[in-house]
Amino acid sequence: MKPHLLKIPLNPEHSFNVRYDVVSHFYKMWHFHHEVELVYIIKGTGLQFIGDNIHHFKPGDLIMFGSYLPHLWRSDDIYLKPDATEKLEAIVLHFSPDCFGEQFFNIPENKDLDKLLENAKKAIRIHGQIKEHVAELMFRLLETEGSERIILLLQALKAISLSDEIELVNKQNTTLQSLNEADRLNNVYQYLLDNYTRNIGLNEIAEIAHITPHAFCRYFKSRTKKTFFGFLIELRVNHASQLLISSNRSVSDICYESGFNNFSHFNKSFKNITGRTPLQHRKMYSFSSG
Numbered sequence: 001m002k003p004h005l006l007k008i009p010l011n012p013e014h015s016f017n018v019r020y021d022v023v024s025h026f027y028k029m030w031h032f033h034h035e036v037e038l039v040y041i042i043k044g045t046g047l048q049f050i051g052d053n054i055h056h057f058k059p060g061d062l063i064m065f066g067s068y069l070p071h072l073w074r075s076d077d078i079y080l081k082p083d084a085t086e087k088l089e090a091i092v093l094h095f096s097p098d099c100f101g102e103q104f105f106n107i108p109e110n111k112d113l114d115k116l117l118e119n120a121k122k123a124i125r126i127h128g129q130i131k132e133h134v135a136e137l138m139f140r141l142l143e144t145e146g147s148e149r150i151i152l153l154l155q156a157l158k159a160i161s162l163s164d165e166i167e168l169v170n171k172q173n174t175t176l177q178s179l180n181e182a183d184r185l186n187n188v189y190q191y192l193l194d195n196y197t198r199n200i201g202l203n204e205i206a207e208i209a210h211i212t213p214h215a216f217c218r219y220f221k222s223r224t225k226k227t228f229f230g231f232l233i234e235l236r237v238n239h240a241s242q243l244l245i246s247s248n249r250s251v252s253d254i255c256y257e258s259g260f261n262n263f264s265h266f267n268k269s270f271k272n273i274t275g276r277t278p279l280q281h282r283k284m285y286s287f288s289s290g
Helices: 108-122 128-143 147-162 179-195 202-209 213-224 228-246 251-257 263-274 278-289
Strands: 004-006 017-023 031-033 036-043 046-050 053-057 062-065 071-075 088-095 124-126 166-168
Touching: 017 128, 031 071, 036 128, 046 062, 053 228, 062 128, 071 179, 088 128, 108 124, 108 147, 124 128, 128 147, 179 202, 179 213, 179 228, 202 213, 213 228, 228 251, 228 263, 228 278, 251 263, 251 278, 263 278
Parallel strands: 004 031
Antiparallel strands: 017 088, 036 062, 036 088, 046 053, 046 071, 062 124, 124 166
């Protein structure tokens, strides 16, 4: 599966795109594009890979991706089954950094916006009241025409740039060196997403990448800033955390279904990653939803 340096098609009547998606999955391949992307999740859950970060997305999430930042979406199984009726919904906005002219974001008055676009190369999650404000502007953009579109987009970007309710997802810029590198990472990620609940040996995953096991360990760590087995455990913990919230199944059952073969290791790994034991995690979310 070749990765995509996506070419985002533009409406010739507009300088940037905004759309309302109702789909069974968002773009599920490891990809990147020149355009900056702003996504507000209205409905749906799943895993989101951004650079070297794994996150379980949910309704209400608002996130900004910078130019050429690799990312991947994976809907939860409920949306991917052949007979699934559930859909994901989101507002998705794309704009080129030079959509208003090559120097627009470089002029002195836009230094905050220029810094925002640079920070977006690490990905930005937006929280709190500013998230609600930006989401409202995105809804308005769906129905707006003419110069008002530009004003609303700049208002959204300005609000994010001045907010202290934001979180940088990656510690550093995470860019791909080549399409061949993206191809290799895409194959590895897709294989892990399809198989992480079973035992995966180093030799097996190295074959997917077409390099030796020793070389794969170095390669994977250099690209993701994580060890392979650490990354695999993180996938399993993410899966377990969702099962703990969405089902009444026993912690023991969830442990083994998530790919762990040792209950003690499961508890230790879960607490190391989430800061909570599995039972504490379940109780916290049952209280918050009650």
